[in-house]
Structures are given as structure tokens and as C-alpha cells.
Amino acid sequence: MLRRGARASVFIAERRVAAATLTQRRGGTQGNKAKWTLSLINTKIMEGGSTTYVTFEGVSENPNIVEEEHKVLSYWKSIDAFNTSNKLAKDKKAFIFYDGPPFATGLPHYGHLLAGIIKDCVTRYNYQCGFSVERKFGWDCHGLPIEYEIEKENNINKKEDILKMGIDVYNEKCRSIVLKYSNEWVKTVERIGRWIDFKNDYKTMDTTFMESVWWVFSELYKRNYVYKSFKVMPYSCKCNTPISNFELNLNYKDTPDPSIIVSFVLLSDFPAVQEDYQVEEAKQLLGEKFSLLYNEKREDCTEGESATKCVSSPMHSEILAWTTTPWTLPSNLALCVNENFTYLRIYHVKSNRVVIVGECRLEWVMKELKWNVEDLQLLNRFKGKYLKGLRYKPLFSYFYDKHNFKERAYKILADDFVTDDAGTGIVHCAPTYGEDDFRVCKNNGVIDPEKSIFIDPIDANGYFTSEVEMVQNLFIKEADNVIKKYLKNENRLLSNNTIVHSYPFCWRSDTPLIYRAIPAWFIRVSNSTKELVKNNNTTYWIPYHIKEKKFHNWISDAKDWCISRNRYWGTPIPIWADEKMESVVCVESISHLEELSGVKNISDLHRHFIDHIEIDNPKGKDYPKLKRIPEVFDCWFESGSMPYAKVHYPFDVEKENFDKIFPADFIAEGLDQTRGWFYTLLVISTLLFDKAPFKNLICNGLVLASDGKKMSKRLKNYPDPMYILEKYGADSLRLYLINSVAVRAENLKFQEKGVNEVVKSFILPFYHSFRFFSQEVTRYECFKKKHFLYEEKWVYRNDNIMDKWIFSCVQQLTKLVHAEMKAYKLYNVLPKLLQFIENLTNWYIRLNRDRMRGTLGEENCLQSLCTTYRTLHLFTVLMAPFTPFITEYIYQQLRKVGKATVATAQEDSAMSDNGMTDQSVHFLMLPQVDENYAIDYEIIELIEKMKAVILLGRVLRERRKVASKKPLKKITVLHPTKDYFAKFNQIMHYIKEELNVLHVECSNDTSCIDFTAVPNYKTLGNKLGANLKTIQGKIKNMDSNSVKQYQLEGKITLDGVTLEGDDILIQMKPTFQDKNTDIISNESVTVLIDFTSDQQLENMANARELCNHIQKMRKNLSLNQNSPVKMHVYIADEVLRNNMLSEMDYIRKCLRRELNVLPSQGDYEGLSGKMHDEEIVLAGCPVRLVFAQV
Incomplete structure (x- = not known):
């Protein structure tokens, strides 16, 4: 590590190169030669010896955020940061975290990143609260996602292809690609700043993991939760396996399917039924069609004949059924009606057919068949119970003589699953391919699965077998058209249309699922729904409504779980x-x-x-x-067994030790896991231990493309995550995601501009707040020729109101962060952090620049610098769990002036606990509220008043188009209560300075303001209940004096109800405006500004503009406050020159050095050592600004 002097020399060299580069970019004119000279002069002052005392070096005005993040990553690697943090926490109380295992067969997307960032924030926070937090990554290695990739690579289309290859070869191919993208996962996860252990990860394909899965299953088996049954299940033809009922909901799509109406000819004579027509009911159902259809005297009937007698009908009636799966018709074994529905037997004149249809579906059927009511004659109207037991002629004869189906099947059954919202009111039943079909046919003895009395002419891949010769070897969807053509030739196809409906697709192969009766192994969950609900009630969810509604409703009606898969790469079921x-x-x-x-x-x-x-x-x-x-296990059974299998329980961990790591304190995943991992965790834990497997859960929403559609690699409708990370930085993406609606389990439309906005609104302001501090520290060090070191006495023995305010703010923020993070409400934390950085940069630093620069003396300077250091340090540590990169950068800078950090190679390499703890902001414990410094809520309120006045004043200036540089005579602050202005004298000078006014006046005269009252529904809703409607009217009708009185006294009684505090919101609106005065109000205060101008104000405005020109010249020439340069000004206009001489005290204070006013043009022309000469226009007059060497 470089010593301070050595680092300074490097810094000087860097400055020279930077200055030379800057000059070369600007060109080679005479003026540019001057800039080159000035840049070198700037450096010489550093070489004069003061560099020895410069602590902060190379803090760029234009930081490369991404480059700095990569430096932080390198630094973490150099100190083995994550492992070091674990060593520091090894003896601390454990915070248990479970990480749900993703598949590594695809690259991580924004959904993965969002969940990972949430997990990282929470685990980092708890580590910095004094817990030991084990964070091990996990991989889902088995199941359809892996197998599907192998089948695509090897052109495997059928089960037979796998058997031909050999299960051993197939499984080893699967094993070889399990971690196909693991390196990319590691790279991306590390790039977003997430600390997690990849070296000691768990994999569901590890033998130890699989053995624990066997143990879990065997325990359930012993407790009689396991059974084998023949049930209709969602089935993937592409993957040759059933899937569970909760997997069914993972991938619904709008898809076109056939929509056909088929007629079945009744073999039985239609029974003689006589029921009341219930005319009013029929009128309501059929509307204008009623008079035609229900007219007993039809034109085509002779006088005196009834409609029934005059119909020349065929011998047998036809019953109409609707289906979207023509391929199931060869397997039809029954028809089903609802015995409580009303049905119609109708004669259609043009087709000479007698058909039976549900009355409630008649209008839809007519539309599908393109039949007109004028062509229909009603023969009978009756309840569905009269159809029960009637026999019909099968459409196909393939199974007529099998299993005695000619006696058992081809008859009409009745059940309540027949609804009135679709179809004809009659359902065609192919019991092997429909859950209700299967149940009804089994209950009525049509099939008997236990004795293998059923039909299933489809192979494992969804192709017809030789049992149905007509469509043999055709895939079921290919068979649709062949079957429809046959039915049309047989005059049984009455309607052939297409419907677009929501239909489940295989979540892995993305092909349509079918429902199919298949033997499978199940976990009996339906008998344990009360226990599931009970254990779920012991957990805490964010958002809460997902637990109370979506998840509660799901587990309350939980079905038995099909845990077997007819696959190859998975944990074998140990039976x-x-x-x-x-x-x-x-x-x-x-x-x-x-x-x-x-x-x-x-x-x-x-x-x-x-x-x-x-x-x-x-x-x-x-x-x-x-x-x-x-069979092998459903991979969800494996991931649901993760709490036990990842530690090889009960083989390597005894029950006593296992109880220390179960249940988890925290888990987090996406909303889709309510019917996935969250569900399977709870089911297995409930059945094994009758307890929830986790205590706290954060559920995030989906991340969609900017247009609200699903992100698609094929459509390329979203930016690559690595592109965003390398353009805006990980901290920006982290803040964007965890401050979005997705953390409330709502869907987020990803916007790149949103990430960029985080850079502008938080990352850069945070950085520049530190940069300003570093500049002022450097100024102090150069002037005092000694290092600046933080001393607590300047913070605690300090009466400055702004210092007290910002420290109270950071204390208040600390309290809030802990409260909200303990409640897992990340979405409440980030807005407050962003609000604080606004207070720090745009209020505290802005209003204390002169103090930091030493204008008000050394004591004030040290107070403000130490307060800024303390505030930045506390805020940096508080922000560390959320933005790990910029906080590490700023911390490493701040530790140079901290009381415990002296920059020596020996101390930096120290491996004592203290030395290690000091190495990273992420090793530090989060600050707690300082008991020695109570939060001063009165000062916080006072500064809020000041901010309100300043913001309103700025609005008035903008409205009048008066620049902030132009001084104004007076501002008047109006409020009806005297207490409002208590201690206002402490903030007067800040208001004057920020609004650039000479005088601030406070007044209780509010005669120019109209007061109105508005109900605060947030507080009154719970307080008033049913009375709210009455009281809100009374509140809105309060006159201005009553509202003013409420503001003074804080209480009022309306209709016997006492309202106080925030129950009523007060709005103030000014009632006048004139040429020289403008007024504005918000909900708490009114500001009036006098815009009248005079010569004094004009002089002040010109002086300020002159200083601004000089400051810009300094910046453009890369000069700082200590550069050895003399500043001169020549003003030819005598009046303007005298006016500027009268403002010299202000100019000297603003520039923090002398500005020499040249009395004549000769003095200007004879000036020696000119380095830069520039002409400006001030108050319409030419003015020469000259910089010269000392």
C-alpha cells in the first residue's frame, strides 16, 4: 500500500496528464496555451508541500460508476470479503435463510435478479444486525427442464427413442448439462453484488440430497399419506408424463381449437312427458324469439292440429353435444345432462331433424348452426331427468363389443358438472380424457378402472394406437380433421367452427396439455387442508393479501398431489x-x-x-x-424437501441440531411460487412436522417487457441484464427493482429509463455529497496544513440548528429502517432513503457550504465537516444492504478520516477481529438510534417549515420569471397561529439566503387567505364508520373562519362528533394578486413576495452576476480556491464601476479572495502577466475580466 506522500506524487502525475489531455482536446490557440499554463499552476500549489496533507485524492467530478463497481468487486475478491464476513459472524446467533433452487439450463433473467436482490438485501441487513447468516446457493437438477434440453439436442421425439438410446446414456447426457449455464449464473449473481456461497452449494442430483428425499417419502408412506390410483391428470404428450395440479396453472395461453356440435341418435323412443311450459320463464330466456317458437298454432299446421301431430319427424331424436376435442370422440362412452335443467325437443323444418338441446343454450346453438327461429317447431319442453337412462347409437363402433360396453355404455347420465355457460347443455363423456367424465362414468358403472374396464387408444406420446384404425399412428391434434371429415360424411357434424380460449400448456415443453386417466402415485393432501391453513396462519407474508387470499384459497381446496413422473432423470421413487x-x-x-x-x-x-x-x-x-x-419423483417434491435434503437430514444432522435451522426465518421468490415452491414446502413440512417451514416470506411480482408483455428471447423485447449492469451499474438496477411495484407482488413493466433515473436521482447525488465533503476537507487540510480527522465532540457539542436537524434526520431514518426491515417492507425503506439523500444534498450541504469552507470560522467549519462525516458514515452503513457498491466506495474513502482508521500498511493488513471488521462497510454492524442524542422533532418540524417557505418562494420566482440571482426586497410568511413562528428566527437567514431576499417578515394576518376544510378519509374511515357520509358533508361546508379556528385550536365538534388533529385537512388559497406582489399557499403556510425593484437591488444583482462569471471562468480553467492567480476587472462605465465598488464586501465574500478593480483603460492595457483575458456584458456594459500570474 502507498504511503500518503507516495500517493500524492501519483496524484500529481495524474493531474498533469489530465490537464494536458484536457488542453489537447480544446485545441492549440493562444488562449489554450494560457489554460495549459493554468493547469500546471494548479498542480504546483499541490507540489509546494500541502499535498502531504491531502486525504482525498482523485475524487472525480464525473465518476465512472460501472468502473468503480468493478474495482469494488476486485477489492472484495482481494480480501475474500464474503468468507471473511462469515468468519466474523461464526459465533453469532443464526438467521436461517432458504434459497429456492433454480434450473441452470437457461440464463438468469430479471425475475431471478429481482428475487436475488430482495434476498441479498434482507440477508445483508440481518448480517449487519449481528446475526450469522448462512447463504448457500442451490440448483434444481432433475426433471423436465433438463430432459427437454437433451431431447432437443438429440432429436428425441418419443419414449421409444429414449429406450433405444438407453436410460444410462440418456441420464448421463442429462447430468452433463445440468450446470450448463452455471458460470453465467455465478458471473451475473456476483455482478449484482449478491453475496452467496456457490462453492458449498446444494444440488438436487447429489446422492446425499436424493437420500434425504427418500427419507421424506418413506416418512409420508409410513403415515399412510402415499397411495397409488388411476386418475385423470394433466398430461404432457411431449414429455410423456402427468404433471401436478399446481403445475397446470403455470402456463395458460390463449389458443385456437375446434368448436364443433355433433349429433347422437337416440335409440330409445322419446318418453311421453307433460310439463307446464312456465311461459314467463321462457319469455325471459328467449326474448323476441318466444312468440315464434312457442306458438302452438303454426302456419304449416292445419286447423285444429297441434304442433306435435303436424310434424313429419324422423323416428328417432338426435341429442346435440359440443366439444373442442374431436380426437376424444372415438373414446366416447356416455352423454351427460343436468337433471335440473330444462331441455327442448325441437323440429328443424329445413334439415328435417328433431334435436334435443338445453333451453338455456338454445340461442347459442342456433347461432352456431345458423338456424332461424322461424324454421323451428317446439315439440316438448321438459327437465333433464327425463333423459337419464336413454340409450344412443355410438359415433364409432371400435369399442362397442369390448368390456360389454354395449350394455354398460352409450347411455345418458346426469350430473351437476353440466353447466349453463357453455355448449349445448349436453356433455360428451370420454372418461379417460376428462376428470368429471371419469368420475361420472365410474360412479355409474360405465367403467371400472380397478378391473381395467376402460379404453385409452392413445400411446405415451399422444399418437393413436391400432385400436382406432381410422386415425392409427396420427397425433391426436392431427386426427381432429380426419374425425371431423368422417362425422360430416355420416351426417353427424352439425357445426364446425373455431374457438380461441385459455388453455394450459406444458410449462417446460410449451406444448398443449391433455387430461388423461393414468396410474400414478399421490400424496394425500386433501385430508390435511385444515392443518395447512393453520400452519400458514403462523407465517408472515409480504404482501399480506397474497397469504390471506391467493395462497389461503389455494391450500383451503388443496387436491391430492401427484408426485410420480413417468420419466428418467430424477430421484427414483423408492418403492x-x-x-x-x-x-x-x-x-x-x-x-x-x-x-x-x-x-x-x-x-x-x-x-x-x-x-x-x-x-x-x-x-x-x-x-x-x-x-x-x-416412476421418478416430481422435481417439485425434491425442491419442497430442500430444508432436509440440503443438510442430509436425518443422516448427517441430528434432530436437536436440525431444530436450530428449521424452520427458516426468511424465504423469498416470485408470485408464481404460491402454487410451486411455497406450496410444496408447506405441504411436506405440515405432513412431516405439523409446522410451517418458514416464518417470513417476501413474494415479488413478475418483471415484464416495457409494453407489458412477457419478456421473450425470441422477440428481443427487453434489454439484456448484463447490458444494463454494465451501462448503469448494479446499484442502480438494485434500487430500481426493489423500489418498484414488483416488491408488492405486482407486475413491473421494465423501463431502462427507470434505471437511468435512479442514477440521476440517487447514485450521483449520493456520490457528489461525498465529493463535496472531500473537497471541503481538502480545502481545510491545505489551509491548516494538517490532516482532518473526525472528532465526535464537534457533533455532540454543537448548537447549530442545521447540524442538529441533519443528525436528527439520520437518527430518524435509522429508526425507520430497522422498523420497516424487521417487518420485511422493503418498499417503505427505499423512499425514505431517497428522501434523506434529498435532505442531505439539496438542503443540508447547500445551506452549509460557507460554514464548511471556513467563512464563519474554524469551529463552525469543523462542526459542519464532522457532522457531514458522521451523517455520511451513518447513511453509508444504512444503505450498504441495498447499494453494496457505492457504499463500499464511499466507506473506503471515509475511513481515511475516521477516528479508527489511520492509513498505514500494517493496520490495513491486520487480521485481528478489529482489523478485519474495519476492512469493509459490509462487515460493520448497522447503526442503532444514538441514545446520547435524542431525535429533536421540534427542529425537524421547524426545518420542514423552512423548506416549505423556500419551495413556495421558488415557485413564485418561477411564476414571475424572476431569476434566483436577482435580490428581492421582502418576503412575508403568513399563518394564523402565533405558535407557528416560534423559533423562526433560527431559520430566517437561511430563507433570506436561499430566496435571495433582504427581509423576511412573519405575520398572523391571514385576511388575504381563504381557508377550506377537506375530510381526511384515512383517519375518519375507521373513526366514523357509517357516520362518515354525514360528517364529511359538514366538514366540506365549514366556512373560512371555522376552519381558521380549527387550525388555531386543533379541535372541533360537528353533530356531536369531536374531530381533532389530522381528521381535517386544511387548504389555503390566496384571494388577491397585484402587479408588484405575488402570493401562494400550500396546505400549511402562505408566502407573499414583494417584487418591487430599486437601485440597491440592481447593484446586488449585478454583483452576483459578476461573481458567477468569474466562478465559471475558474471552473473552465480548472482553477481551485488556492490557485496562485490574481483576478482583475476593468469596467469602463463609471456608474457601473462605482456600483460594483459599493458591493465589494459581497464580492470578496463570494469569491473568497480579492478582486482588483482597475480604475482606467491604461491600467488594464499595462497589466503584466496576463494569463486569461475575457470580455463579458454586465448591465448592458462591456466588462473585461483578467486572470494574471502572481
Whole structure:
């Protein structure tokens, strides 16, 4: 490490290069030669010896934020920052955090970054609150995401392709790509500043992890939560496997499908039914069509004949059913009606057909069939119960003679699942491909899955088998058109349209799912919904409504969980059984399997390592050996087992120690995990231990493209995360995301300009607040020829109101940060942090520049510098969990002047706890509210009043188009209460200075103001309840005097109700305005400004403008306050010259050095050592400004 002197020499060289570069860019004119000379002069003063005392070097005016972040990353690496932090916290109380495992088969996107940033902020915060926080990354390694990638790479389209390749080869290919993008993940996660352990990560494919999953399952099996059943499940033809009911909701899309109406011919004679027409009900349903359809005397009937008699109808009626899945029609075994619905039997004249349809669906059916009501004749109106049991002719004869279906099937059933919001009121049932179809057909004896009495002419890939010859070897969606063509030829297809509807797609292969009856293994969850709700009630969620509504509703109606997958790359389900499932053994561990099988040294639990292992039948040696069932676990079962499997519980961790790390104190993921990881964690934990697996949870929303659409790599509708990180920096992206609606579980439309806005509104102001401090410290050090070191006495023994205010603000902020972070409300923290930086930069620093520069004496200078240091230091540490890069940069600078930091190589390399703790802002504990310095709420309120007055004054200047540089005569502050102006004298000079006015007057005369009252619904809603409507009218009708009285007394009674404090909001509106005076009000105060001008004000304005010109010249020439340069001005106009001489005290104070006024043109022309000569115009007169060498 360089000593101070050595660093100073480097700094001098850098300054010379920078100055030379700047001059070369500006060109080679005579004027530019002067600038070159001035730049070197600027450097010489540093070489004169004062550089020894310069602490802050190279604090650039235009920082490269991204470059500085990379330097911080390098610094963290050099001190092994994350591991060092863990060592420092090893003996502290643990804060338990679970990190949900992502798949590494794709690059991290903004959703991953958002969740990761939230986790990082919370874990960093808790570390800096004195906890030991283990942060281990995890990887989801099994399941469809991995397998799908391999199948794309190897052109695998069917199950047979995998078997031909060999499960062993297939699984090893899967293993080889599990961490395909892990390096990119590590790079991105580290780049966003997230501290997490990748070296000791957990992987769901690790043998230890898989063995714990076996243990979890075996425990559930022992407790009778596991069963095998034949159920209709969402099924992915592309992946050849069922998926769970909660996975079903992960990927719905609007998609076109066929919309057809098919007729089934009744074989039974239609029964004689006689019911009342219920005319009023029919009128309401059919509207204007009623009079035509229900007219018993039709024109085509002879006098005296009823409609029924005159109809020349076919022998058998046709019942109409609607479907969007024509491919299921060959498997039709029943029709279903609702026995409580009203149905119509109608004759259509033009087609000469008698059809049956639900009355509530008649209008839709007519529209689909393009039938006119004039062509219809009503034959019967009756309840659905009369259709029950009638038989019909099957559309296809493939299964007529199978399983005695000619007797068991092809009849009309009744059930309440038939609704009136779609279709014809009659549902076609293919029990293998619909959950309700399956239930109704099973309950009515049409099928008997236990005896294999059902039909399923589809193979695992979704292709028709030879059982349906017409569409043999066709994919189900390809078969739609063939089937429709056949039905049309058979005169059974009455309508052939298309519908666009929301339909579930496989979340991995992105292909349409089907519903299919399939044998599978289930966890019995439906019997434990009360326990799930009870345990969920012990958890704390942000946002709360996600827990109370979305998640609560989901778990209250939880279905049994299908945990088996007919796949290959996954944790095998540890069940060994005979073919008839009469003898079943559940294996709970590797040692258990070795014991049962006699096979030793089992080191891998994947299918190709254990599928060949057989175990003895418990019934005896005469019975066939048991083989493992072919299914593997749903990967959600693995991730839901993560709390146990990541530590290899119960094999490597005893129950007593496990209880110390379970449940988690905190987890966080996206909103989609309410039906994913959050759900599976809770289910497994509830069934195993009857407790929630986590205490606190943050649920974030989705990050969408700027147009509100899903981010798409194909469409390239969003900027690459690394592009954003390398353009704006990680801190900016972090603040943008965690200060967005996404932290409230709402969807965020990602806007690049939003990240840029964070740079401008926070990152740069924070940086420049430190830069200003460093400049003033350098000024002090050069003047005093000694180092500046922070001393607490200048903060605590200090009566300056602005110092007290900013320190009270940082104390108040500290209190708020702890309160909100303990409540996991990140969205409440960031706005306050941003508000504080506004107070620091635009109020405290702006109003205390003269004090820091020593204008008011050394004591004032040290008080303001030490207060600024203390404030910056506290704020930097508070901000560290949120913006780890800029806080590290500023901390490393601030520690140079801190009481515990002396820049020596020995101390910087010290490895004692103190030395280590000092190395990074992220090793420090967060500040607590200082008990020695009470928050002064009166001063905070007083400064808020001052800010309100100044802001209103600025608005008036802008409204009158009067520049802030022009002095004004007087400002009057108006408020009806005398107490409002208590201690106003302490802030008068700040108001004068900021608004550039000569006098500030306070007045209680509010006759020029109209006061109005507005109800504060936020407080009155709970307070008044049903009376709010009455009282709000009374409040709005209060006259100006009553409102003024309320403001004075703080209390009023209206209709017997006492209102006080913030119950009523007061608005003030000025009632006059004239040429020289302007007035403005906000909700608390009124400001009146006299814009009348005179010669004194004009002189002051000209003097200020002159100083501004000189200051700009200094900046353009890279001069500082200590540059050895004399400043001269020649003003030819005598009146203007005398006016400027009268303002010389102000000019001297502003420039902090002498400005020599040349009395004549001869003096100007004879001036020697000119370095820069520039003419300006002041008050319409030419003025020469000259800089000369000393």
C-alpha cells in the first residue's frame, strides 16, 4: 500500500496528464496555451508541500460508476470479503435463510435478479444486525427442464427413442448439462453484488440430497399419506408424463381449437312427458324469439292440429353435444345432462331433424348452426331427468363389443358438472380424457378402472394406437380433421367452427396439455387442508393479501398431489413391488436398500444405477422378487424437501441440531411460487412436522417487457441484464427493482429509463455529497496544513440548528429502517432513503457550504465537516444492504478520516477481529438510534417549515420569471397561529439566503387567505364508520373562519362528533394578486413576495452576476480556491464601476479572495502577466475580466 506522500506524487502525475489531455482536446490557440499554463499552476500549489496533507485524492467530478463497481468487486475478491464476513459472524446467533433452487439450463433473467436482490438485501441487513447468516446457493437438477434440453439436442421425439438410446446414456447426457449455464449464473449473481456461497452449494442430483428425499417419502408412506390410483391428470404428450395440479396453472395461453356440435341418435323412443311450459320463464330466456317458437298454432299446421301431430319427424331424436376435442370422440362412452335443467325437443323444418338441446343454450346453438327461429317447431319442453337412462347409437363402433360396453355404455347420465355457460347443455363423456367424465362414468358403472374396464387408444406420446384404425399412428391434434371429415360424411357434424380460449400448456415443453386417466402415485393432501391453513396462519407474508387470499384459497381446496413422473432423470421413487402390487416395500435410505438387496457400496441413486436391483419378497422365497416401480419423483417434491435434503437430514444432522435451522426465518421468490415452491414446502413440512417451514416470506411480482408483455428471447423485447449492469451499474438496477411495484407482488413493466433515473436521482447525488465533503476537507487540510480527522465532540457539542436537524434526520431514518426491515417492507425503506439523500444534498450541504469552507470560522467549519462525516458514515452503513457498491466506495474513502482508521500498511493488513471488521462497510454492524442524542422533532418540524417557505418562494420566482440571482426586497410568511413562528428566527437567514431576499417578515394576518376544510378519509374511515357520509358533508361546508379556528385550536365538534388533529385537512388559497406582489399557499403556510425593484437591488444583482462569471471562468480553467492567480476587472462605465465598488464586501465574500478593480483603460492595457483575458456584458456594459500570474 502507498504511503500518503507516495500517493500524492501519483496524484500529481495524474493531474498533469489530465490537464494536458484536457488542453489537447480544446485545441492549440493562444488562449489554450494560457489554460495549459493554468493547469500546471494548479498542480504546483499541490507540489509546494500541502499535498502531504491531502486525504482525498482523485475524487472525480464525473465518476465512472460501472468502473468503480468493478474495482469494488476486485477489492472484495482481494480480501475474500464474503468468507471473511462469515468468519466474523461464526459465533453469532443464526438467521436461517432458504434459497429456492433454480434450473441452470437457461440464463438468469430479471425475475431471478429481482428475487436475488430482495434476498441479498434482507440477508445483508440481518448480517449487519449481528446475526450469522448462512447463504448457500442451490440448483434444481432433475426433471423436465433438463430432459427437454437433451431431447432437443438429440432429436428425441418419443419414449421409444429414449429406450433405444438407453436410460444410462440418456441420464448421463442429462447430468452433463445440468450446470450448463452455471458460470453465467455465478458471473451475473456476483455482478449484482449478491453475496452467496456457490462453492458449498446444494444440488438436487447429489446422492446425499436424493437420500434425504427418500427419507421424506418413506416418512409420508409410513403415515399412510402415499397411495397409488388411476386418475385423470394433466398430461404432457411431449414429455410423456402427468404433471401436478399446481403445475397446470403455470402456463395458460390463449389458443385456437375446434368448436364443433355433433349429433347422437337416440335409440330409445322419446318418453311421453307433460310439463307446464312456465311461459314467463321462457319469455325471459328467449326474448323476441318466444312468440315464434312457442306458438302452438303454426302456419304449416292445419286447423285444429297441434304442433306435435303436424310434424313429419324422423323416428328417432338426435341429442346435440359440443366439444373442442374431436380426437376424444372415438373414446366416447356416455352423454351427460343436468337433471335440473330444462331441455327442448325441437323440429328443424329445413334439415328435417328433431334435436334435443338445453333451453338455456338454445340461442347459442342456433347461432352456431345458423338456424332461424322461424324454421323451428317446439315439440316438448321438459327437465333433464327425463333423459337419464336413454340409450344412443355410438359415433364409432371400435369399442362397442369390448368390456360389454354395449350394455354398460352409450347411455345418458346426469350430473351437476353440466353447466349453463357453455355448449349445448349436453356433455360428451370420454372418461379417460376428462376428470368429471371419469368420475361420472365410474360412479355409474360405465367403467371400472380397478378391473381395467376402460379404453385409452392413445400411446405415451399422444399418437393413436391400432385400436382406432381410422386415425392409427396420427397425433391426436392431427386426427381432429380426419374425425371431423368422417362425422360430416355420416351426417353427424352439425357445426364446425373455431374457438380461441385459455388453455394450459406444458410449462417446460410449451406444448398443449391433455387430461388423461393414468396410474400414478399421490400424496394425500386433501385430508390435511385444515392443518395447512393453520400452519400458514403462523407465517408472515409480504404482501399480506397474497397469504390471506391467493395462497389461503389455494391450500383451503388443496387436491391430492401427484408426485410420480413417468420419466428418467430424477430421484427414483423408492418403492419395490411385485407386478400385482400385492407386496410393496418402501425403502428409506441407501443402507436400507443395501440391507434388503444384499448389494453393497451403492453410491448413486439414479435409475440406471438401481433399477436392476431386486429385493426379496416379504412373503417368502417362493414368491417373485420385488422390482422398483419405474416412476421418478416430481422435481417439485425434491425442491419442497430442500430444508432436509440440503443438510442430509436425518443422516448427517441430528434432530436437536436440525431444530436450530428449521424452520427458516426468511424465504423469498416470485408470485408464481404460491402454487410451486411455497406450496410444496408447506405441504411436506405440515405432513412431516405439523409446522410451517418458514416464518417470513417476501413474494415479488413478475418483471415484464416495457409494453407489458412477457419478456421473450425470441422477440428481443427487453434489454439484456448484463447490458444494463454494465451501462448503469448494479446499484442502480438494485434500487430500481426493489423500489418498484414488483416488491408488492405486482407486475413491473421494465423501463431502462427507470434505471437511468435512479442514477440521476440517487447514485450521483449520493456520490457528489461525498465529493463535496472531500473537497471541503481538502480545502481545510491545505489551509491548516494538517490532516482532518473526525472528532465526535464537534457533533455532540454543537448548537447549530442545521447540524442538529441533519443528525436528527439520520437518527430518524435509522429508526425507520430497522422498523420497516424487521417487518420485511422493503418498499417503505427505499423512499425514505431517497428522501434523506434529498435532505442531505439539496438542503443540508447547500445551506452549509460557507460554514464548511471556513467563512464563519474554524469551529463552525469543523462542526459542519464532522457532522457531514458522521451523517455520511451513518447513511453509508444504512444503505450498504441495498447499494453494496457505492457504499463500499464511499466507506473506503471515509475511513481515511475516521477516528479508527489511520492509513498505514500494517493496520490495513491486520487480521485481528478489529482489523478485519474495519476492512469493509459490509462487515460493520448497522447503526442503532444514538441514545446520547435524542431525535429533536421540534427542529425537524421547524426545518420542514423552512423548506416549505423556500419551495413556495421558488415557485413564485418561477411564476414571475424572476431569476434566483436577482435580490428581492421582502418576503412575508403568513399563518394564523402565533405558535407557528416560534423559533423562526433560527431559520430566517437561511430563507433570506436561499430566496435571495433582504427581509423576511412573519405575520398572523391571514385576511388575504381563504381557508377550506377537506375530510381526511384515512383517519375518519375507521373513526366514523357509517357516520362518515354525514360528517364529511359538514366538514366540506365549514366556512373560512371555522376552519381558521380549527387550525388555531386543533379541535372541533360537528353533530356531536369531536374531530381533532389530522381528521381535517386544511387548504389555503390566496384571494388577491397585484402587479408588484405575488402570493401562494400550500396546505400549511402562505408566502407573499414583494417584487418591487430599486437601485440597491440592481447593484446586488449585478454583483452576483459578476461573481458567477468569474466562478465559471475558474471552473473552465480548472482553477481551485488556492490557485496562485490574481483576478482583475476593468469596467469602463463609471456608474457601473462605482456600483460594483459599493458591493465589494459581497464580492470578496463570494469569491473568497480579492478582486482588483482597475480604475482606467491604461491600467488594464499595462497589466503584466496576463494569463486569461475575457470580455463579458454586465448591465448592458462591456466588462473585461483578467486572470494574471502572481
